[in-house]
Amino acid sequence: MRRGIGIGALQNDKLRQQKFKEKGEDVNNMQMSQMKERLDIFRQSLEEFAIKHKKDINKNAEFRHQFQQMCSKIGVDPLASNKGFWAELLGVGDFYYELGIQIIEICLKTRNQNGGLIELNELTERVKKTRNKYSQKDYDITVEDVKRSIKHLKVLGNGFQLVMLGGGRYFVQSVPCELNADQTAILSSALSRKGLEGMTIPELERELSWSRERVENALKPLIKEGFAWIDSQSTKGEGEEYWFPGLIEQIDSPFSSPNMMMADELLPKMGKEKEHINVVVIGHVDSGKSTTTGHLIYKCGGIDKRTIEKFEKEAQEMGKGSFKYAWVLDKLKAERERGITIDIALWKFESKNFVFTIIDAPGHRDFIKNMITGTSQADVAILVIDSTTGGFEAGISKDGQTREHALLAKTLGIQQLIVCMNKFDDKTVNYSQARYDEIKKEVADYLKKLGYKVDDIPFVPISGWTGDNMIEKSDKMPWYKGKCLLDTLDDLKPPVRPVDKPLRLPLQDVYKIGGIGTVPVGRVETGVLRPGMVVHFAPGQAADSEVKSVEMHHQSVPEAKPGDNVGFNVKGLSTTDIKRGYVASDSKNDPAKETASFEAQVIIMNHPGEIRNGYTPVLDCHTSHIACKFEKLLALIDKRTNQTVEENPEKIKRGESAMVKCVPTKPMCVEAYTDYPPLGRFAVRDMRQTVAVGIIKKVEKKDIAAKK
Structure with missing residues (x-):
């Protein structure tokens, strides 16, 4: 009989199994190591690929999706991570989060118009338009990008979701609300009209083959949620019309109503209780115009605290924490990237006596045309001055915008001026009365030369950043006996309005x-x-x-x-x-006509050479910017006596005044200053600077009747 397996054999067998186990683990470890090595190589290749094609990944949607598929093999979505290696490498942050923020901004902007419902294709086009208009990058955004971003927003619990309409069409819903099949059917019917007409209940009954009760039950929640609006002045003779503003094409407009023929008595007469005053904020670049204006509106309740905190966070993330109040006005993406105001931002707020529309005008010489347009619409100017050592001197210098803006404000007819000496909190100023007196004297001397009554001009020392002397008197400048900026604005004289003249x-x-x-x-x-x-x-x-x-x-x-x-x-x-x-x-009361030519008195302010017949600079008159030819120099004028000192001069130069006959090179409409002052004053631009200002004395008009 055979002996059983002894203890030694058992031990050998366990040893053998252990060796096989260790060998297997070695194999597994080796395989894992090889896989890791391959993944590292693949990742390195992806990194090199990403570096090489960074622009394509950002701009080209198809390229971006292919890159994401490659990355998914190693479990990475580089466009859905706002920190770490990929964000730093690609420089896009969280691509879908960033896109989501834009979607949220668009939806919030239009929510009062469309009840939080917008068609997906329209939203995509609006996102593309926003990104391409305000960014230096040329983004290629697709519907799929927007859908994917909305999924991220949905995860965040913000109420965003896609509502399928069929036929590949979707609504994007930005407020929590459940739509049933009947409501979706009505929205689909409205979508087929592109929101261009209202629908009555009988129309919906016929189109959908529903009972009146069913239509009414479907409409009620849509009305409640703001998706549908009622127009009680229908001309169809079938009762009230129902409008769906979320479906109207190009709803980004100055208006909030799809039917602008609403009865006046149903609407409040905005701004009619208080006088309207338009205020332009002007001054040298980086003088603090946007910061001062943003702080003023914020303090006056024009912007909620949550919004200002959002701006502050964005500014800090951009490394521009001190720009948080300017963020209120510099809201365009291009402005954010460059840190300067390019467009003209309009903001409204009320004081005790007035309704103010604040126009924040650019200070960079590149944007002087925009500044002129903004200033031409204003009744009052706030001239913001950088009071810091070096800052004031740069602005008041020959090439600084402090002088040029003050000159333009006067030329464009602004009679009331407030001078704000900003940045008094700066360590080089430190709330100094001596600095205040120094700046006031130099600025007042210049304004006096322009024809301003300096005794009527308030000079207010402020800090747009800390708020000193903005809304209430600062305790850091006890030597200052004047009023704070808000009280100074409230003391303005309402401008005389030429109501009796014909419309212009x-x-x-x-x-x-x-x-x-x-x-x-x-x-x-x-x-x-x-x-x-x-x-x-x-x-x-x-x-x-x-x-x-x-x-x-x-x-x-x-x-x-x-x-x-x-x-x-x-x-x-x-x-x-x-x-x-x-x-x-x-059309029935002295209608405006195209200008054939006009005679004007010009004062040459800053031209380096001599101006002769044929000189053709750009003239900025009201909102028009047209090149005009100095066809003939008619007379040289003594600025003190306003008398002619030389007929038909051969040339004019800096510091001289002359009568000139001008001919627009393109269609233009101007008026004599005595008839319509806002259309009879102009600035002359050449070489990216204002070289002259002028007043129109006489206009020869083209007598071309309008088409009937």
Whole structure:
């Protein structure tokens, strides 16, 4: 009989198993090591690939998606991580988070108009437009990018979701709300009309083959959630119409209503209880205009604390913490990247006596045209001065914008001026009375030369950053006996409005708004604009057009008077018929006409050489910026006596005044200063600077009747 397995054999067997186990682990470890090595090589290759194709990953959607698929093999999504290696390498931060922020901003901006519901394709186009307009990068954003970003937003619990309509169409819903099948069917029906017309209950009954009760039950929650609006003034004869503003094309507009023919008595008369005053904030670059203005509006309740905290966080992340109040106004992406104001931002706030519209104008020489446009719309100017050592001296120098802006403000007819000496908290100033006196003397001397009554000009020492002397008197400057900035604004004299003159309204912009039509925007300079008025536009040969409605600060108004910044809806015109720089007028009361030529008195301020016949600079008059030829130098004028000292001079130079005959090189509309002052003063720009200012004495007009 065979002996059983002894203890030695068992031990050998265990040893053998242990060896096999260790061998297997070695194999596994080796395989894991090889896999890790391959992944490291793959990752390194991806890193090299990403470095090489960084721009393509950012810009090209198809390239970006292929790159993401490659990365998914190692479990990495480089565009969905806002920190770490990939964010640093690609320089995009969290691509979908960044995209999501833009989606949120667009949805919040339009929520009051569309009830938090917007069609996916429209949202994508708006995102693309925003990114490409305000960024130096040329982003290629697809619908899939937006859908993926919305999924990220949904995870964050912000109420964002996609509502499928069928046929590949989606609504993006930015407020928590459940849509049932009937509500979706109504929205789909409205979508087929692109929101360009209202729908009545009988229309929906016929189209959907539903009972009236079913239609009404489906509409009720849509109305409650703000997706549908009721128009009680339907012309269809079938009861009330229901509008879906979220479906209107190009809803990014100055208006909040899809039907601008709403009864005036249903709307508050915004701003009619208090006088409107337009204030432009001017001054040298980096003098603190945007910071001062942003702080002022914030302190006056124009911006909520949560928003300012958001701006502060964004500014700190950009390494520009001291810009947090300027962020309020420098809201365009291009401005954020460069740290300067490019466009003209309009903000409204109320004081005890007035409703103010603040216009924050650029200080960089590159953007002097925008500054002129903003200043031409203002009643009052706040001249912001950098009081720091070196800062003031740069601004007040020959090439500084302090002098140029003050000159332009005077030329463009601004009679009331407030001088804010900013940055008094800076260590080089330290709230010094001596510095205040020094700056006041030099600035006052210059303003006096321009013709300002210096005794009537307040000089307010402030800190736009810390808020000293902004809303209340600062205890850090006990030597200052004047008022704070807000009280100084409240003491302004309301400007005299030329209501009795015929209408003149230079156009600032022209919008095309789906479901509404063509909407010119600008400031009434003289006369009154009312719904029902037939207006004429000059120059050009556009047909006279009836004004369907007038809106100001998102509210319909029965009339707009001088000083009011308004938008108005006109019939039968497209954005190709009228444009910025055109002038709207009453077709039945001295309508504006195209200018053939005009005679003007000019003062040469800063031209390095001699000006002769044929000189052709750009003239900035109201919102128009047109090159005009100095066809003939008519006379040299003594600036002190205003008498002619030489007929037909051969040349004029810096410091001299002359009568000049000018001929526009393109269609233009100007007026004599004595008839319409805002349209009769101008600045002359050449070599990226203001070289002269002028007053129009006489205008020869082209007698071209408008098309009927």
